[in-house]
Every structure is written in structure tokens, then in C-alpha cells.
Amino acid sequence: MNISEACSICFKKEIKVYPVKVGATWRIEVKTGNNKPIRYEKPLKQGFDTNNAMSKTYIFLAKKIIKEQI
Numbered sequence: 001m002n003i004s005e006a007c008s009i010c011f012k013k014e015i016k017v018y019p020v021k022v023g024a025t026w027r028i029e030v031k032t033g034n035n036k037p038i039r040y041e042k043p044l045k046q047g048f049d050t051n052n053a054m055s056k057t058y059i060f061l062a063k064k065i066i067k068e069q070i
Contacts, residue, residue: 003055006062013065017057019050028053030061 010017014033019026025043028050032038044053 001059001062003058006055006058009062009065010058015061017054017061019044019054026050028057030057 016031018029018031020029020039022039022043027039027041027043029037029039040057044050
């Protein structure tokens, strides 16, 4: 699955993934509909590309959505 497909699936379900700065580190946060955002506790490694982390998260969530529909 590519990132375009994954984003499309997630956006249709009102799921948004974005980075947030927590102290000196960055973390990934996921917002679903009107629910409270979920922040992953694992900090991104220094120099790690936030876009790569966001892409992996979108693809993971899209696969999870597809699996639940079967």
C-alpha cells in the first residue's frame, strides 16, 4: 500500500496523523473524529524524518481499517 492510498482511507474515516513537540523531542499524535488525540509515547529519534514516521503510521492505520472491514 502506498501513502496516497493510506491517507485517502484514513481521511475518509476522519483520522489525522501529525507530529507534536514534547520538550526536546517529537512524538506522533493521532486524532480520530471528535475523540481526544492519542499521543504515542515513543519519542522520535534525533534526526529521524517525521514524514517517514507519519507515513508509516498512516499505512499501519489504513491496513487496520481494511482488516476490520473484512
